[in-house]
Amino acid sequence: MxxxxxxxxxxxxxxxxxxxxxxxxxxxxxxxxxxxxxxxSGGPGAINTSASGMTLDEACRILNVKPPQGGTTNMESVMERFKKLYDLNEPKKTGGGSFYLQSKILRARERIEAEVRAAERKAQLEKEIKEGWKPKMYKD
Known part of the structure; x- marks a missing residue:
């Protein structure tokens, strides 16, 4: 049994x-x-989602900023929105904040910064290709 x-x-x-x-x-x-x-989809918002876990569109909606146009954006407004939202969601200061929301806000800022850095690198590479590679010469 x-x-x-x-x-x-x-x-x-x-x-x-x-x-x-x-x-x-x-x-x-x-x-x-x-x-x-x-x-x-080939769009610029579709790249690099694995690093931060969110798309560029989602990051822009979280911080309520416009998506980077041509790889450039007003980083001052992004940082201003980031600081304001991050401080509003501080659990210890406001008592009603959320660590989860703070981390989403932080990841959104990082995602936008990564997009801008990638566009700057691409522009720099295209500039080097167009002008030719010029190594830096150091004089002793």
Missing amino acids: AHRIIAQIVLTGGRVFGRAFAEAYKQAQASSQYAKAAGG
């Missing part, structure tokens, strides 16, 4: 684990396909 109960417990546990594994696999597959579709 005891062996029958143990066998039922093992089989039931195996079924539960199998279903959970199958569901997790389906979600991972759907997430992978979504990321591939977002990356394949």
Whole structure:
């Protein structure tokens, strides 16, 4: 009798684990396909989402700023919005703030900065290609 109960417990546990594994696999597959579709759109907002975990569009909506046009944006307004929102969500100062919201605000700022840095690097590379590479010469 005891062996029958143990066998039922093992089989039931195996079924539960199998279903959970199958569901997790389906979600991972759907997430992978979504990321591939977002990356394949070719837009500048689709790049570098894995570093911060958010798209450029989402970052701009969080900070309520305009997306970078041609890789340039007013970083002063981005930093101003960042500081204001970050301070408003300080849990210790306001009592009603949220660490989660603070981290989303921080990631949004980092995502916009990464987009601007990537555009600056690309512009610098294109400038070097256009003008030719000029190594820096140091005189001793």
